[in-house]
Amino acid sequence: MVRVIERDAKTLYTRSKIPGVDWVVNQYVGCAFACKYCYARFLCRWKPYGEWGEWVEVKRNAPELAARHVRGEVVMSTVSDPYQPLEARLKLTRRVLEKMDKRNKLSILTKSPLVTRDVDVLKRFPSVEVGLTLNTFEGREKMLIEPLTPTLKARLSALKVLHEEGIETYAFVSPIIPGITDVEELVRESRDFVGSYFFEVLNLRAAGRAFRELLREHFPESYTVLTDDEKFWKFVEGLKETIKRLGVRSEGIEIHRGGWEMVRV
């Protein structure tokens, strides 16, 4: 049972440190999808509600705050999924979108096909892109890594619907785990309805100690590639070659090796 904490926030738009992004919006903080590697789990240090995935903070006045005028590119969301299960009932994300200044460039990232419910509102933004995070976790891997998220099939269907509705789409292929994530399959399955791709190799540090232990125990070969410099860079080179060969529009490969880095392809 997920604990829901409702509160009023002072502000909704936060200045972003992401290159090229002006504002970040999180109407939820915390995420019931509870991915075991979630990089936002560090928030548990300041939120005394339980383990990551056990609670969700809801900014109940987010729609009113969304009406504030800001200029620039807005990204939704960074410390939650805007279409996590609670959204089906609360419609908070939908109400935020309705109130937002439509002149802003908007970028949304989710793992959920629920985003297709809001196609009518999304279409009111002249400049909007919607990304679905894709991965090939299946069976035992999915149970261990992200048991509660929608299936790959559901996410691909969502991308197809968005594309058919004329909404710009992108795929965030993440987290790429050596030996587990099949990048080639993901591109093959999605390329007909995806405009561009972002690739991201797992950020082992941000994923937290428990996830590192999980990898070491259940996927020792993946763990070795991620922790051994020589093997890691060889893997990245191979990934670059695969992406080049696939010939898709790519923003590059995000890697985290002491700091954030974008490897151009």
Ligand code: SF4
């Ligand atoms: S869906 Fe995204 S925000 Fe939610 S737990 Fe998974 S990685 Fe974190």
